[in-house]
Amino acid sequence: MNYTRTTALAALGVTGALLLTACGSDDSANDSSSKGSSSTSSSPTNGGSQSKGRSNSTGAQAGNTASGSGEGTESGSGAANGTTKTGGKAKAGGKVTFCKTPDLAINATNAAPDKSSGRIDITMVNRGSTTCSATGFAGVDIKDADHTSNPIERGHAQPRVTTLKPGDTAVFNLAYDIDTTGHSLASPTNILVTPPNETHTVSLKWPAAAGKIKGAYTDVQVYPTHTTK
Missing domain, CATH: 2.60.40.10 (Immunoglobulins)
Structure with a gap:
């Protein structure tokens, strides 16, 4: 009888150990999965942040380029108009040469x-x-x-x-x-x-x-x- 009880207890102990190991393994896997998931989710977040940063930078550059382009175009256009007006004036008799x-x-x-x-x-x-x-x-x-x-x-x-x-x-x-x-x-x-x-x-x-x-x-x-x- 004592032998039987001892064997049963031993079997229970092994089963418990196995259960604990399995639980630990599951917890570890969950932790690892959670960490991996967290890492994976944070990676897109960081990537999104970088992408956003690039987008802002590109937008700023594009904005600057557009602004510069606009100013240059207006300035050039104004100069051209000024020249045209001046030329028009000269043609209209704004500037007359002296008689020879x-x-x-x-x-x-x-x-x-x-x-x-x-x-x-x-x-x-x-x-x-x-x-x-x-x-x-x-x-x-x-x-x-x-x-x-x-x-x-x-x-x-x-x-x-x-x-x-x-x-x-x-x-x-x-x-x-x-x-x-x-x-x-x-x-x-x-x-x-x-x-x-x-x-x-x-x-x-x-x-x-x-x-x-x-x-x-x-x-x-x-x-x-x-x-x-």
């Missing part, structure tokens, strides 16, 4: 208003094919019979805008006092005219009907151009 001497028909005539006030009008007709500017003072020298050339000083007057379309006329004048004594020392023969902002000069005959100059050539003054309209 070969394109002007220039003449001098006596225009004295009375017997004491001498005045010579010098007209310039635009015979070119484009609009040009004759604004300002012309350069004037008076050539004397003794072959000397005398520069004429400017009168106190402000230049007026003088734009000439083809066929338009500009005029400027020389003013002086007429000598009525018959003792004038000036014997002018020619008027040398250089249009405003030009370097080419034309020589005009001194008008035969013009009165004698009182004093010296330094007493003659030239006034700025203006249109006849």
Whole structure:
């Protein structure tokens, strides 16, 4: 009987040990599975976080690129528009070149208003094919019979805008006092005219009907151009 009880107890002990081992194995497996599951679930989470980070980074870069692209496009477009407008202005006549001497028909005539006030009008007709500017003072020298050339000083007057379309006329004048004594020392023969902002000069005959100059050539003054309209 004692042998039987001992055997039964031993069998129970082995069974219990086996049960404990199995339980431990199950618990370990569960723990391992749980850890693995946790690790697996955390791995996608981390991956998602990284992916999100990349997405944000890419988005930021894309945003910056888009922003930069937008600014560049607007700036470039604005510059292009500005150029177009400026070009349009120039084409519309915002900028007019100065009249060239070969394109002007220039003449001098006596225009004295009375017997004491001498005045010579010098007209310039635009015979070119484009609009040009004759604004300002012309350069004037008076050539004397003794072959000397005398520069004429400017009168106190402000230049007026003088734009000439083809066929338009500009005029400027020389003013002086007429000598009525018959003792004038000036014997002018020619008027040398250089249009405003030009370097080419034309020589005009001194008008035969013009009165004698009182004093010296330094007493003659030239006034700025203006249109006849």
